[in-house]
């Protein structure tokens with residue numbers, strides 16, 4: 001069976017982190033999101049097909065032509081937006097066999113794939129989809145069921161309980177007839193949920209499996225922090241490959257990659273993951289649920305907590321980084337501080353695609369893109385975004401979002 005992974009989307013809601021790269025290549029716990037998807041499909045498939053479009057060169061270069069020894073074939077998405085169009089793009093590569101499809105930006109455990117396959121076989125179904133029960137479906141579509149089969153998939157009914165569609169499917173090749181007939185939706189996309197409704201109306205059997213494990217649909221910036229926390233809490237093994245100087249304290253579990261040096265006076269409380277060739281300390285405090293990438297520098301008198309610092313980025317002197325995401329090749333000047341708590345203790349709101357959204361988090365710091373130079377003594381308000389390729393001058397108070405490519409001075 002082939003595993004088709006959808007990775008052509010623009011990831012607009014994750015800007016500025018997706019300004020110049022596909023969402024699925026963003027690293028969480030120091031690994032691109034798409035690798036978790038491939039890993040969980042791996043036991044069930046013998047080849048991968050990855051559907052690409054937005055910034056596809058970075059995806060192809062980063063992921064390569066195989067995963068765990070199984071070949072990856074890349075296919076360009078056909079013209080048009082949406083998941084139905086993305087799946088249709090794999091038509092030429094599906095050779096008469098049933099196949100699996102996963103959104104490239106969802107995290108789920110392998111158990112979900114196993115349950116889905118079992119439901120597909122048990123029901124002798126034409127298609128199957130994985131669902132999860134929620135008290136409040138919020139922005140998810142609702143999967144309606146009758147007995148062991150799906151009876152309809154409804155677009156976002158709002159704040160009602162029900163089963164949400166998680167973005168993991170099995171299809172037989174005759175789905176391509178239905179994909180071709182799928183009309184453009186009101187949102188202007190070709191949606192797989194419309195294809196599934198078409199199939200049901202034509203008497204096809206669509207099975208479902210109810211998944212109760214952890215799942216994260218990485219759409220918004222704070223989802224990266226949630227997933228990072230889950231992975232570090234549940235998957236991290238204590239493994240020190242770098243050099244830890246005498247006088248440094250490490251409270252397991254902490255993973256430290258080859259070539260990384262932890263200098264005296266550093267105090268690291270796991271779970272924490274640090275990549276290769278990074279410089280940590282002396283005299284810094286790294287608190288739980290922090291991932292620091294390769295070639296990073298976290299220096300003297302710096303505190304980092306519950307954050308993601310991507311490759312080649314630095315918080316070198318007197319910084320506080322709390323509940324924040326810092327992209328690649330970014331530098332914080334001495335004394336730069338992220339605020340992560342509102343004085344009224346309300347949950348932090350973040351602008352997503354032009355609209356303010358409630359993150360549901362009482363603590364959320366800054367979301368800083370790639371290749372950003374932040375000057376000394378900059379103060380960043382909770383939930384503010386600084387776009388990629390920006391320069392923030394010394395002493396600036398970042399109390400609003402900064403578009404990518406900006407120069408901001410006092």
Ligand code: TTP
Pocket residue numbers: 006007008009010011012013014023051077080081082083085086102103104105106189219
């Ligand atoms: P979405 O998260 O709905 O879309 P997106 O990735 O473009 O993100 P945003 O809404 O923030 O712009 O996509 C779900 C999955 O489907 C994701 O893995 C990307 C993939 N996809 C495609 O492959 N092609 C497409 O045209 C679309 C819209 C999504």
